[in-house]
Amino acid sequence: MPKRIFSGVQPTANLHLGNYLGAIRNWVGLQHEYESFFCVVNLHAITAPQDPRELAARTRDVARIYLAAGVDPQVSTIFVQSDVHEHAELEWLLNGVTRLSELERMTQFKDKAKKQRENVLAGLLMYPVLMAADILLYQTDLVPVGHDQKQHIELTRDIAVRFNRDYGETFRLPEPFIPKVGAKIMSLDDPSKKMSKSDENPAGRIALLDDADTIRRKFKRAVTDSGTEIRFDESRPAITNLLSIYQLLTGKTAAEVEANFEGKGYAQLKSELTDATIEFMRPFQERFHSIGDEELTRILSDGRDRAREIARPIVREVMKRMGIAGA
Numbered sequence: 076m077p078k079r080i081f082s083g084v085q086p087t088a089n090l091h092l093g094n095y096l097g098a099i100r101n102w103v104g105l106q107h108e109y110e111s112f113f114c115v116v117n118l119h120a121i122t123a124p125q126d127p128r129e130l131a132a133r134t135r136d137v138a139r140i141y142l143a144a145g146v147d148p149q150v151s152t153i154f155v156q157s158d159v160h161e162h163a164e165l166e167w168l169l170n171g172v173t174r175l176s177e178l179e180r181m182t183q184f185k186d187k188a189k190k191q192r193e194n195v196l197a198g199l200l201m202y203p204v205l206m207a208a209d210i211l212l213y214q215t216d217l218v219p220v221g222h223d224q225k226q227h228i229e230l231t232r233d234i235a236v237r238f239n240r241d242y243g244e245t246f247r248l249p250e251p252f253i254p255k256v257g258a259k260i261m262s263l264d265d266p267s268k269k270m271s272k273s274d275e276n277p278a279g280r281i282a283l284l285d286d287a288d289t290i291r292r293k294f295k296r297a298v299t300d301s302g303t304e305i306r307f308d309e310s311r312p313a314i315t316n317l318l319s320i321y322q323l324l325t326g327k328t329a330a331e332v333e334a335n336f337e338g339k340g341y342a343q344l345k346s347e348l349t350d351a352t353i354e355f356m357r358p359f360q361e362r363f364h365s366i367g368d369e370e371l372t373r374i375l376s377d378g379r380d381r382a383r384e385i386a387r388p389i390v391r392e393v394m395k396r397m398g399i400a401g402a
């Protein structure tokens with residue numbers, strides 16, 4: 076069987092540089108080495124309340140973002156999660172081997188549940204089981220994600236190991252692919268938090284569809300650390316974060332980045348970072364806006380058909396092994 080990758084992004088809000096640098100950017104290179112499945116995970120999005128009309132529009136926009144970033148529909152399968160019913164079906168089946176205590180231990184659940192307090196939806200707890208289903212459905216070898224998803228992939232492996240043990244060898248065990256630089260892009264207004272779509276304050280993130288003026292304003296207001304030296308240093312997380320974004324967008328090495336900023340001040344760093352970001356965004360956004368509705372619909376329906384071809388027999392096999400096929 077060919078080596079496979081699977082990954083996805085939730086259409087919960089406008090995607091940001093963290094989503095691109097931590098995840099989507101890596102898909103573009105990996106798609107030529109692996110058989111690739113990139114999904115817009117809209118079923119994950121409803122683990123928090125969503126406006127239905129906005130969710131529908133964003134779902135298509137996230138697929139456009141994949142294409143604009145360089146995911147090639149001739150090479151990769153791009154599809155919407157809810158179009159392939161087997162994701163929800165396998166999730167339910169995997170609930171039969173997942174323990175409540177494992178789900179309650181997940182950091183993302185604990186953090187988000189804290190924010191949503193009274194209104195935590197049951198789906199938020201089940202989120203990692205749906206993610207396990209997404210991954211295991213395609214017999215995935217590698218899952219390129221940002222650092223925040225590492226724990227969910229470990230749980231996916233635990234679920235797969237348990238299923239294989241209880242019902243016979245069925246699933247491949249996936250590995251996470253977490254980039255050395257960019258796996259955790261931090262918020263511009265608080266470098267102790269990751270850049271996040273759901274953060275109430277948009278100043279902390281550069282959205283992939285921000286215009287040049289907004290990008291300039293956000294970087295200008297980005298917090299910095301005390302001191303003046305511009306170099307990578309874990310004890311100065313704000314500057315290190317800005318340098319990491321600069322490094323990834325320019326393709327320079329860490330040494331080249333530090334040499335470039337030697338003797339320069341924070342204002343110069345922000346100005347060069349703004350220019351590098353706008354230089355990346357301009358062609359990216361042009362490609363995003365050039366993808367027509369019909370073309371997108373065709374790509375997503377081809378993707379759905381390709382994904383279902385793989386997903387259907389796996390769900391059938393799992394049901395057979397669990398003794399509920401053909402009931």
Ligand code: AQP
Nearest residue numbers: 084085093094097098220221258259260270271272273
């Ligand atoms: N700050 C980040 N740095 C690097 N990678 C990141 N990712 C998310 N934030 C960062 C990676 O982007 C992919 C898609 O994320 P998601 O849609 O599944 O949402 P998330 O991981 O919960 O993070 P977000 O975008 O901040 O959304 P909210 O605010 O809704 O939680 C994943 O591979 C993720 O690791």
